[in-house]
Amino acid sequence: xxxxxxxxxxxxxxxxxxxxxxxxxxxxxxxxxxxxxxxxxxxxxxxxxxxxxxxxxxxxxxxxxxxxxxxxxxxxxxxxxxxxxxxxxxxxxxxxxxxxxxxxxxxxxxxxxxxxxxxxxxxxxxxxxxxxxxxxxxxxxxxxxxxxxxxxxxxxxxxxxxxxxxxxxxxxxxxxxxxxxxxxxxxxxxxxxxxxxxxxxxxxxxxxxxxxxxxxxxxxxxxxxxxxxxxxxxxxxxxxxxxxxxxxxxxxxxxxxxxxxxxxxxxxxxxxxxxxxxxxxxxxxxxxxxxxxxxxxxxxxxxxxxxxxxxxxxxxxxxxxxxxxxxxxxxxxxxxxxxxxxxxxxxxxxxxxxxxxxxxxxxxxxxxxxxxxxxxxxxxxxxxxxxxxxxxxxxxxxxxxxxxxxxxxxxxxxxxxxxxxxxxxxxxxxxxxxxxxxxxxxxxxxxxxxxxxxxx
Amino acid sequence: xxxxxxxxxxxxxxxxxxxxxxxxxxxxxxxxxxxxxxxxxxxxxxxxxxxxxxxxxxxxxxxxxxxxxxxxxxxxxxxxxxxxxxxxxxxxxxxxxxxxxxxxxxxxxxxxxxxxxxxxxxxxxxxxxxxxxxxxxxxxxxxxxxxxxxxxxxxxxxxxxxxxxxxxxxxxxxxxxxxxxxxxxxxxxxxxxxxxxxxxxxxxxxxxxxxxxxxxxxxxxxxxxxxxxxxxxxxxxxxxxxxxxxxxxxxxxxxxxxxxxxxxxxxxxxxxxxxxxxxxxxxxxxxxxxxxxxxxxxxxxxxxxxxxxxxxxxxxxxxxxxxxxxxxxxxxxxxxxxxxxxxxxxxxxxxxxxxxxxxxxxxxxxxxxxxxxxxxxxxxxxxxxxxxxxxxxxxxxxxxxxxxxxxxxxxxxxxxxxxxxxxxxxxxxxxxxxxxxxxxxxxxxxxxxxxxxxxx
Numbered sequence: 001x002x003x004x005x006x007x008x009x010x011x012x013x014x015x016x017x018x019x020x021x022x023x024x025x026x027x028x029x030x031x032x033x034x035x036x037x038x039x040x041x042x043x044x045x046x047x048x049x050x051x052x053x054x055x056x057x058x059x060x061x062x063x064x065x066x067x068x069x070x071x072x073x074x075x076x077x078x079x080x081x082x083x084x085x086x087x088x089x090x091x092x093x094x095x096x097x098x099x100x101x102x103x104x105x106x107x108x109x110x111x112x113x114x115x116x117x118x119x120x121x122x123x124x125x126x127x128x129x130x131x132x133x134x135x136x137x138x139x140x141x142x143x144x145x146x147x148x149x150x151x152x153x154x155x156x157x158x159x160x161x162x163x164x165x166x167x168x169x170x171x172x173x174x175x176x177x178x179x180x181x182x183x184x185x186x187x188x189x190x191x192x193x194x195x196x197x198x199x200x201x202x203x204x205x206x207x208x209x210x211x212x213x214x215x216x217x218x219x220x221x222x223x224x225x226x227x228x229x230x231x232x233x234x235x236x237x238x239x240x241x242x243x244x245x246x247x248x249x250x251x252x253x254x255x256x257x258x259x260x261x262x263x264x265x266x267x268x269x270x271x272x273x274x275x276x277x278x279x280x281x282x283x284x285x286x287x288x289x290x291x292x293x294x295x296x297x298x299x300x301x302x303x304x305x306x307x308x309x310x311x312x313x314x315x316x317x318x319x320x321x322x323x324x325x326x327x328x329x330x331x332x333x334x335x336x337x338x339x340x341x342x343x344x345x346x347x348x349x350x351x352x353x354x355x356x357x358x359x360x361x362x363x364x365x366x367x368x369x370x371x372x373x374x375x376x377x378x379x380x381x382x383x384x385x386x387x388x389x390x391x392x393x394x395x396x397x398x399x400x401x402x403x404x405x406x407x408x409x410x411x412x413x414x415x416x417x418x419x420x421x422x423x424x425x426x427x428x429x430x431x432x433x434x435x436x437x438x439x440x441x442x443x444x445x446x447x448x449x450x451x452x453x454x455x456x
Numbered sequence: 457x458x459x460x461x462x463x464x465x466x467x468x469x470x471x472x473x474x475x476x477x478x479x480x481x482x483x484x485x486x487x488x489x490x491x492x493x494x495x496x497x498x499x500x501x502x503x504x505x506x507x508x509x510x511x512x513x514x515x516x517x518x519x520x521x522x523x524x525x526x527x528x529x530x531x532x533x534x535x536x537x538x539x540x541x542x543x544x545x546x547x548x549x550x551x552x553x554x555x556x557x558x559x560x561x562x563x564x565x566x567x568x569x570x571x572x573x574x575x576x577x578x579x580x581x582x583x584x585x586x587x588x589x590x591x592x593x594x595x596x597x598x599x600x601x602x603x604x605x606x607x608x609x610x611x612x613x614x615x616x617x618x619x620x621x622x623x624x625x626x627x628x629x630x631x632x633x634x635x636x637x638x639x640x641x642x643x644x645x646x647x648x649x650x651x652x653x654x655x656x657x658x659x660x661x662x663x664x665x666x667x668x669x670x671x672x673x674x675x676x677x678x679x680x681x682x683x684x685x686x687x688x689x690x691x692x693x694x695x696x697x698x699x700x701x702x703x704x705x706x707x708x709x710x711x712x713x714x715x716x717x718x719x720x721x722x723x724x725x726x727x728x729x730x731x732x733x734x735x736x737x738x739x740x741x742x743x744x745x746x747x748x749x750x751x752x753x754x755x756x757x758x759x760x761x762x763x764x765x766x767x768x769x770x771x772x773x774x775x776x777x778x779x780x781x782x783x784x785x786x787x788x789x790x791x792x793x794x795x796x797x798x799x800x801x802x803x804x805x806x807x808x809x810x811x812x813x814x815x816x817x818x819x820x821x822x823x824x825x826x827x828x829x830x831x832x833x834x835x836x837x838x839x840x841x842x843x844x845x846x847x848x849x850x851x852x853x854x855x856x857x858x859x860x861x862x863x864x865x866x867x868x869x870x871x872x873x874x875x876x877x878x879x880x881x882x883x884x885x886x887x888x889x890x891x892x893x894x895x896x897x898x899x900x901x902x903x904x905x906x907x908x909x910x911x912x
Contacts, residue, residue: 020812024835123869124868204868250891250892252893376480380479384884388886390570391894393894394887399897411882412660413870428872429842430841430842433845435846437710437847438855
């Protein structure tokens with residue numbers, strides 16, 4: 001890992017060059033490098049925690065002076081119980097994943113002795129921009145090496161000392177491995193983000209890890225593709241035939257399990273026939289968990305009939321802006337979906353329209369006992385994840401069984417939804433022959449392609 | 457198909473809205489629309505050719521006045537023998553392809569009764585920018601409808617009348633189908649390209665079909681991903697052990713089969729041990745086909761010994777710029793690859809370095825009788841297509857057996873190499889449960905994910 005003083009361009013060029021060597025290394029060579037990093041970090045715990053305490057000291061002062069959000073200080077702290085060990089275990093977990101490189105997913109005989117093969121290969125150079133969490137550096141370095149991608153890491157200024165210490169350890173560990181030292185570049189120069197985002201000749205993909213603002217900024221500025229999502233404005237729709245108890249469980253979990261997560265629900269859509277039957281229990285359970293409800297006129301009127309007076313007093317009126325807001329907090333906007341011509345099954349279309357218009361195409365869910373209605377919803381909602389009768393909180397790489405999560409993408413190309421190691425790969429075509437020319441297959445050449453599918 | 461007078465923003469918004477309906481249509485409904493388009497175009501051949509002749513008249517005048525390249529006039533002409541019928545057959549061919557929508561490629565039981573499924577779905581709205589060829593409109597409309605993507609078409613001004621006529625016919629044909637009329641938008645307003653390239657809220661992917669300049673322009677300006685390649689600077693490397701006859705066949709085909717194609721070879725790299733054994737026959741055969749050779753000192757010296765005097769007089773000296781030029785013409789740059797320490801198998805690394813530094817990561821090939829050397833080459837060259845002992849001209853969607861070709865991509869994400877219908881798809885995740893919440897699986901909930909792989 002190259003340290004600290006390279007210019008953005010030097011770092012990116014070095015990463016690009018080393019990426020070609022990295023791409024040719026065996027699974028064993030890459031796994032051995034992960035072992036070396038794991039062991040070196042384990043042995044250097046004290047040095048790293050000492051560096052981290054310097055960052056903490058400055059951060060705590062800034063927080064006390066009101067210049068820094070206390071939640072950043074918390075994320076910065078590597079000495080919290082289990083955090084360092086979790087970081088080490090994360091490296092082991094990535095090491096144990098199946099090698100994503102060189103997986104053949106298509107083999108075709110174009111003609112006798114002319115065989116085409118498509119196989120996965122690393123993308124090349126990743127730029128990872130992240131905020132305070134210092135353990136991310138170990139996680140990202142592991143993912144990059146496992147997937148044979150070079151990576152340029154740009155961290156937040158609050159964790160500079162921790163980054164430097166971890167980077168030094170990783171750098172020394174890589175020296176004993178076949179992975180080129182330049183494969184992982186740490187950039188700590190100030191104002192490096194803008195120039196890095198323009199270096200599309202060296203950098204193939206940007207992965208911002210942090211706030212919505214960071215992601216939006218990268219999406220606007222980057223000259224190369226960006227993997228991620230700026231917003232997670234997720235919806236739950238309670239259809240007329242939704243089960244009451246299931247609705248209570250799923251809505252409460254989707255809102256309160258971790259309100260600051262991108263897969264937490266922000267707007268609840270309720271079919272008008274469920275206003276008096278399902279919504280009161282749901283609302284009551286949410287309020288018991290401290291959730292503030294912002295209601296449209298119909299839902300407020302229904303709840304006012306059914307809830308206790310002290311709860312009714314806490315209901316708020318929803319504004320249009322509430323339906324376009326990712327609260328990331330214990331606040332939920334509620335909107336009533338009317339039956340069209342009294343037909344509940346076409347009402348799902350109004351819910352779909354609301355979601356496609358107001359949502360962020362991340363995760364949207366329906367509660368209904370009808371498979372037909374659920375299919376209609378899943379077919380028409382334009383989101384990465386469409387869930388039926390379960391919590392939006394399941395949108396997650398670990399929960400999906402991917403072993404790791406690079407991020408969640410709302411992109412319409414490459415990777416969408418929770419992204420595992422697969423999202424760090426692209427494919428290449430290899431064609432092996434014995435002297436075949438295109439002219440042999442032209443009108444004059446007379447040979448015909450067989451295009452025979454071969455086993456992979 | 458909406459015609460002509462919509463603003464770029466109106467067209468894009470209408471396409472986005474209709475894309476959601478299109479995405480829910482059955483295979484049969486989309487195929488029926490393709491049949492309707494085919495039949496309507498067939499019935500309207502005369503009207504369309506009359507419109508095309510108006511474009512031709514203006515274009516021929518411009519060409520006579522030297523304002524327009526005569527090759528554009530040729531491409532514009534729909535009345536050339538077989539061209540209209542080829543256009544009709546192209547629609548039929550696309551119709552017969554397997555439906556790319558809704559293919560399930562992953563199914564996982566997360567827990568009893570909680571099943572995750574990943575399936576293909578359309579990207580959404582495509583922006584296709586193309587130059588003179590009027591038949592492209594029918595081809596693109598077919599690909600879009602088959603893949604359930606809405607498309608905005610922006611053609612070159614030379615073919616305005618042809619486009620309008622074809623668009624009117626397609627529009628009327630769609631009225632009798634379930635495909636929303638707004639799914640295919642033709643934009644003919646002047647200067648529409650720049651505003652379209654900024655409408656990332658409506659447009660998901662840009663596919664430029666035309667000159668390198670057009671592709672470069674889109675890559676620089678677009679706020680959404682661009683599928684394609686700006687350059688096709690392809691290499692062939694003749695290793696020391698390459699078969700002479702095979703080398704002659706493959707190099708001549710790669711250069712002369714269609715010199716203006718992106719997959720034609722532009723630089724020939726020759727191992728120094730092949731300078732006297734293989735290169736003279738290759739050079740002689742190329743020169744017999746009218747190819748101008750631009751040589752470095754060593755290759756020129758070798759050829760000067762072996763070729764006839766009149767051929768030697770035609771040899772040119774290569775400049776550094778020649779190794780960075782996509783000639784698209786009967787010109788070939790030649791460079792000698794020295795043995796490093798006299799070791800021919802490590803010489804392949806110098807060829808790889810040249811290709812990775814000077815190439816456009818499109819298609820690069822090696823001629824060698826050693827599988828080990830070929831593997832080393834294919835592992836280390838950073839290109840979409842790596843060929844061994846066959847012509848670079850095989851890099852093509854039809855030749856690869858994809859049934860159609862949307863384009864060839866040198867992108868590092870989403871789709872790389874020849875792109876078939878698959879490149880117009882992305883995936884979505886669907887999760888179906890019976891009330892599961894994330895909290896059930898937390899430390900307190902106690903349930904564990906099974907992550908059981910299910911058959912697809």
